[in-house]
Amino acid sequence: MAIHSSKLFSIATGSSEPIYRQLVDQAQRLVAGGQLAPGDAMPSVREVAQALALNPMTVSKAYGILELEGVLTRKRGMGMFVADAPKGTHSVASRIELLRPTLERAALEARQLELDHDTVLTLFTKLLKEKQ
Amino acid sequence: MAIHSSKLFSIATGSSEPIYRQLVDQAQRLVAGGQLAPGDAMPSVREVAQALALNPMTVSKAYGILELEGVLTRKRGMGMFVADAPKGTHSVASRIELLRPTLERAALEARQLELDHDTVLTLFTKLLKEKQ
């Protein structure tokens, strides 16, 4: 057991985002960011379930989706492991594309609010530097 | 009927955000931004529903919420109109606050993707200027 689930995942019970989605998204970002490296063993379904006080099926659903997405691989009887990264997955170009939809939405909202570009960019720059 | 629903609203069917929420949020921004001025007639529920291929009840639900919020007023027999005193002011400060949550989310995702600020700001600036 290389990694403690209590350190890996944190779920927001109050959020409207489904728990399994929170787990999936966190795992994806941890892998994209390199905190989880290819070959690393994931904490077991039961361990995560116990640590976060969840039903094992909820965790299992998250792991299943991550497997379908190619982020994790299952070794039968041995648990889940971080998959070897498809080539180019971590390039800047591919990561910026993951951010594009959110930025497009922000641009649309800014236009609808008839906000000046400078005003928007000033706030966004400030937010990028914050909490860092 | 001054305004075409097809030009007013754009909904993302693939989004996880409920359609009625998308309509409500867009209407609020359009009013805050001044594209919808007090006294303007809103397109009818039926027209919006047809133009965007939505269930009329979905549009009706959005209009109902907007009426509850004081953004629209219902004139019996004549349809929905932008309210005379829409909630909140239209100052830049108040409008930028409507945009803040989206920008915060974008900033969070950018950090998690470990993207350089310049790269993000370059793309965002480009998107702001586009489709204008």
Place this chain on the structure above:
Amino acid sequence: MAIHSSKLFSIATGSSEPIYRQLVDQAQRLVAGGQLAPGDAMPSVREVAQALALNPMTVSKAYGILELEGVLTRKRGMGMFVADAPKGTHSVASRIELLRPTLERAALEARQLELDHDTVLTLFTKLLKEKQ
């Protein structure tokens, strides 16, 4: 309700293949074969569950996977629909590729059994014509 689940799906309870997998595979082939055309409404989760005497969650899991794979799309509150086919999906070339792994396995087994090609092809031709 355009399509009867009782006509669409048939599950083999005795099989070791999970029920949800049988549903996924059948749906994929029905879409690839054109029996299910883009835009067609799928029978509802509850209807399939009742028709096949399954738990709705089992059907839901199958639909969920098909959605992740891009075979189905969900219209909220309206059910599941066959997704618009990615271009070229229905060509003979692409369909035969879906069959290739199974044929490769059959060829491997035939070799290991040291069976004569004619013997194998005769049986296979008979099976192709059967149950048609």
Place this chain on the structure above:
Amino acid sequence: MAIHSSKLFSIATGSSEPIYRQLVDQAQRLVAGGQLAPGDAMPSVREVAQALALNPMTVSKAYGILELEGVLTRKRGMGMFVADAPKGTHSVASRIELLRPTLERAALEARQLELDHDTVLTLFTKLLKEKQ
């Protein structure tokens, strides 16, 4: 040690078929086909496990099943050998029956993909001749 495990067995780790099952089925076919003759020494559990990067217990389980089925016999201190009177006959009729389930599945899939018989048979014939 007459036979190299690396040449005997090929396992598909990605397959849903359990590894031990793949080993059992392949051994049965190789015996039925005559590539493994009565009295031949099987590669040791340890050797197979190392060559295929498997857990020795997995290989041992497969050998145990093959022994139960009468395909292999254990000579204490000397390892596993192909049994003198392996189960079933080696007639063409019996061997083709071992292949039938796989061919039936292929025929079913071909029908569901609405593939022309000639197209399917052409590919299958090519695959039979290949890698021979």
Place this chain on the structure above:
DNA sequence: GTGGTCTAGACCACT
């Protein structure tokens, strides 16, 4: 030990 499958049932959100 590992994950997977399925059921039963409750509750929620969207259209």
Place this chain on the structure above:
DNA sequence: GTGGTCTAGACCACA
């Protein structure tokens, strides 16, 4: 009406 989420619990297969 639609699908989604989550829980509780039982049972299975694999290594």
